[in-house]
Amino acid sequence: MRAARLIKMVLLLQSRPAMTAAELAAELEVSERTVTRDAQALSEAGVPVYAERGRAGGYRLVGGYRTRLTGLARDEAEALFLSGLPSALREMGLEDAASAARLKVSAALLPSLRDASSSAARRFHLDAPSWYHEPETPELLPVIADAVWDDRLVRARYRRGGGRAGGGDRTEVARELAPYGLVLKAGVWYLCARAGDDFRVYRIDRFTSVEPADERFERDEAFDLPAFWEERATDFARSLLRTEVTVRVSERGARQLAYAGDRAAAAEALAQAPPAGPDGWRTVVLPVESLDVAYSQLLSLGPELEVMAPEELRSRFAAAAERLRELYR
Numbered sequence: 001m002r003a004a005r006l007i008k009m010v011l012l013l014q015s016r017p018a019m020t021a022a023e024l025a026a027e028l029e030v031s032e033r034t035v036t037r038d039a040q041a042l043s044e045a046g047v048p049v050y051a052e053r054g055r056a057g058g059y060r061l062v063g064g065y066r067t068r069l070t071g072l073a074r075d076e077a078e079a080l081f082l083s084g085l086p087s088a089l090r091e092m093g094l095e096d097a098a099s100a101a102r103l104k105v106s107a108a109l110l111p112s113l114r115d116a117s118s119s120a121a122r123r124f125h126l127d128a129p130s131w132y133h134e135p136e137t138p139e140l141l142p143v144i145a146d147a148v149w150d151d152r153l154v155r156a157r158y159r160r161g162g163g164r165a166g167g168g169d170r171t172e173v174a175r176e177l178a179p180y181g182l183v184l185k186a187g188v189w190y191l192c193a194r195a196g197d198d199f200r201v202y203r204i205d206r207f208t209s210v211e212p213a214d215e216r217f218e219r220d221e222a223f224d225l226p227a228f229w230e231e232r233a234t235d236f237a238r239s240l241l242r243t244e245v246t247v248r249v250s251e252r253g254a255r256q257l258a259y260a261g262d263r264a265a266a267a268e269a270l271a272q273a274p275p276a277g278p279d280g281w282r283t284v285v286l287p288v289e290s291l292d293v294a295y296s297q298l299l300s301l302g303p304e305l306e307v308m309a310p311e312e313l314r315s316r317f318a319a320a321a322e323r324l325r326e327l328y329r
Contacts, residue, residue: 253304
């Protein structure tokens with residue numbers, strides 16, 4: 001433990017011109033007294049740590065000193081490529097590895113480039129979770145993540161459908177899976193895994209138990225995680241669109257249509273629709289998940305959309321319009 005801390009202290013001092021005892025204590029999560037003892041231990045071991053007293057004082061390395069302790073461990077190298085996803089690293093239990101990797105890379109850079117990471121961090125941040133939902137870290141995510149990194153088979157129990165404890169379909173199935181990759185989509189974690197000869201997608205929060213096996217699996221090097229996810233996500237979105245509605249939309253309504261439901265389906269429907277009439281309105285046949293979903297989504301367009309068919313949905317819109325008229329009389 002102390003050896004790792006001493007190495008980190010050297011790397012910190014190598015990556016910055018100087019650091020105060022308070023700054024080192026905060027980075028190393030120890031007291032300033034411990035920092036003083038560690039600096040003395042490094043000096044006795046031949047590392048040229050120099051302490052300057054006074055308000056502008058602090059610890060620094062004698063100019064030109066370079067440590068060779070900058071090689072990345074495998075987990076650090078892998079975590080480095082996810083360093084733009086701090087919440088994802090934290091949830092998978094890789095935050096410490098990523099921190100060590102960034103520090104080693106920073107220490108290996110030329111002095112003129114050492115502010116590159118902080119410069120980028122000040123200008124770009126990826127916030128993966130969606131709005132209006134409190135993010136929940138699935139309890140079994142770290143176990144599954146370890147298996148993904150290690151190419152290790154897992155024996156798991158999975159709750160089918162949308163069932164959660166306390167409601168819904170809670171049918172559980174047992175599976176032996178080869179976990180190929182993890183995907184974080186709008187704050188929800190998914191596992192892409194091979195089950196038998198097929199690749200499938202599983203929601204992490206529906207696993208009720210996961211047990212890593214002793215044996216590893218042979219990874220198919222042709223498997224492309226981003227391409228696989230894009231294909232499955234597109235197929236899934238299309239599979240939800242089981243019915244159609246006919247609507248008339250204004251020019252403004254046509255622009256808003258993509259934000260009221262499936263964006264790809266709206267774009268395709270508009271592309272296939274006939275040109276606008278003299279009044280600027282277009283008739284569009286739009287795929288939707290259900291009439292209930294269409295009602296809640298399309299109602300947001302207000303007077304920029306008129307439902308033509310089916311009659312059941314048109315009647316619901318007419319009733320909603322009448323209630324609004326009564327409210328605003």
